[in-house]
Amino acid sequence: MSCVVVIAPVVIANWPVITAAVTAAVASMGFNIVNAAAVNTVREKATAQTRTKVDIEVDQSEILAESVQGEQIVVEKAGVKATFSRDARGALKLCMEGDHLSKAELQRIGQELIDRVTQQYVYHRVVTELKDRRMAIVDEEVTKDRTVKIRVRNI
């Protein structure tokens, strides 16, 4: 028998899992994780007039509360700063800030970051669960449009 199923992702994870997904995903876009001190330096350099800010909430997400105590992950690339955190509703939130960039440009970069984090999270979750069900990956490829294709078989 055979069937085809399509699933839209929902990110439900604790903060360490989110951190791992963000760390892996942002590196592929050339972003670097920065510490708080470095963030403040970046802030000081920018003037209020030139800095644009956009908040993006990931509706289909839930960050488990017990794992978060005001944590955030800050990444940066060429004057664009992205801060991942948990919003008041418990969803994943991304705050994008950048100099000399329009809100639309920041929104586009932010959405790509979220997509990559989501893809990374889904990949890790699927592969982990497959191993638990004694399925082994026999083939894997990443296409030009960043789609990941995996073929698995029971051991």
Next chain:
Amino acid sequence: MAEELEITIDASGKVTMRTKGMKGKACLEWADWLAQVVGNEESRQKTGEFFEQEQKAVLRQENKQGRS
């Protein structure tokens, strides 16, 4: 035939899974499993192979009943 899954994760994290070589309702169980692991099911389609196998099962059943 070994059970096989072809899983595609697109750039936004959406997952498409095609099952191969499953016996009985196993492919539907895998579809349920994926929905539980990843998120919200958008669509589910039984392929030609699914109906082919269902047809064979019905014929086998009819043959058994015919013999008894």
